[in-house]
Amino acid sequence: MNDGSDTRRFPHRTAVRARVPVTLHRAGHRTADLVTFTGLPDREEHLAVVVPAHRHTVPLVRLHSECLTGDVFGSARCDCGPQLEEALTSIAREGGAVLYLRQEGRGIGLYNKLDAYVLQDRGRDTFEANRLLGRGEDERDYTAAAGMLHALGLSRVRLLTNNPDKARQLTGLGIEVAETAPTGVYLTGENGRYLDAKARHAGHTLPVSLSPSTPRSDDMEVSVP
């Protein structure tokens, strides 16, 4: 039973280890701090990209789960790359933080995610494919993210996401989610079924009509709220 104090609700002793200023070419050449941590509960090297918010505004925060294929190589199979770009641009403009969480493949890792892609190419959806591999549909836990936010002094946030589970978990970990702001919807010729499965199966708020029969095109269709 928690008594409302942050230490009782959130026992991990996560603290800031170092802050390193960088200029972000992908966010209008704005300056941000890369922040590392000690005492993370899962011992992964999670990173925060932080831009100070104005004193009277609630900082914008994105919990971005690592996606090497989308974030680095620009794979069109998912929407992660453009979501990361949008988040960096928004926090550079408004202040806040992108937590870059080492949760590749919704927590199952890169090689398993690529195995899941093979199953998806044989007709399974993204969640079924995880189950067939003997893994959870979504193994992500946001305890480390909550620790990072507490350590950064960001205990009240506007959360940039379409995934209701992120707000739910953070709230349970003592972070006040004052508002949930949807990301844009980045539909490519290849990610229609992936986005559709997220909306149908995991309740993501994706305000576009998506279905496996969505006509495929080579151009990305972008709908930004």
Ligand SMILES: Nc1nc2c(ncn2[C@@H]2O[C@H](COP(=O)(O)OP(=O)(O)OP(=O)(O)O)[C@@H](O)[C@H]2O)c(=O)[nH]1
């Ligand atoms: N297992 C698995 N993971 C995937 C697949 N495609 C992308 N991912 C991973 O999914 C994570 C991103 O999760 P998403 O479900 O796209 O989005 P989200 O983070 O839950 O929600 P948003 O905050 O709205 O972006 C990243 O870690 C990706 O590596 C896939 O087909 N299978």
Ligand SMILES: [Zn+2]
């Ligand atoms: Zn991705």
